[in-house]
Amino acid sequence: MKLRLEDITAEAKEITFVEPEMEINRILAQGPVREYHVNAPIGVTVSYYRAGTDLFFAGTLTAQTVATCARCAEDFKASNDRAFRLVMAPKSIGMDGDAGLRADDLEFSLYDGDEIDLGPLVREQLLLALPTRPLCQDDCRGLCPHCGINLNRGECECRSSQPDPRFAVLRSLKIGRN
Incomplete structure (x- = not known):
C-alpha cells in the first residue's frame, strides 16, 4: 500500500x-x-x-x-x-x-x-x-532428553529410571557428625 x-x-x-x-x-x-x-x-x-x-x-x-x-x-x-x-x-x-x-x-x-x-x-x-523463541504454550514441557518423547503428551518410561549424571559425585560423599 x-x-x-x-x-x-x-x-x-x-x-x-x-x-x-x-x-x-x-x-x-x-x-x-x-x-x-x-x-x-x-x-x-x-x-x-x-x-x-x-x-x-x-x-x-x-x-x-x-x-x-x-x-x-x-x-x-x-x-x-x-x-x-x-x-x-x-x-x-x-x-x-x-x-x-x-x-x-x-x-x-x-x-x-x-x-x-x-x-x-x-x-x-x-x-x-514475533517472539524470539516461539512456544506452543507458556508451560510447554518440551522433549525428553533421553528418548525424545513429547512430555506434553505424557510421561516417558526412562524419566525416573536414570538419575541425573551431574549428581553422580554426590553419591560418594559421606557426611559425618563431628
Whole structure:
C-alpha cells in the first residue's frame, strides 16, 4: 500500500488494507527467524496525518502465523497482534543536530520521494511482534532428553529410571557428625 505525500493532510485519515504474506515469508525464510510462516494476508489499520513536513502514523496489524515450538518441535498456529506508532521526517532535513537523537528511536524514520510505501513498515512491525523463541504454550514441557518423547503428551518410561549424571559425585560423599 502506497500513500502519496500530497494526499497526507493535517486532517487525520484512516485506512484498512491487507498486506500479502509472500514478501514477509520470503524475508522470514532468509533471515534468522525461520521458525515462523505467515499463512494469511496481514490485516492492517493505519491512521495518518501531517504536521508541517513530519508525517505521523499509528495503527495495528494482525497476522496469523504457523511456528515450530522451540521446546517440543511441534508446529502450532498463533495470532500475532501489534500496535505501532511512527513519525517520519524528510531525509533532506532529517539530518540536522537533534536528528541524531531521534534516529535512534524505533518510532522515527526518514522518507524520500513523493510516496510512502507502507509495506516495509508493516513487515518491520510484524517482525518486531514475533517472539524470539516461539512456544506452543507458556508451560510447554518440551522433549525428553533421553528418548525424545513429547512430555506434553505424557510421561516417558526412562524419566525416573536414570538419575541425573551431574549428581553422580554426590553419591560418594559421606557426611559425618563431628
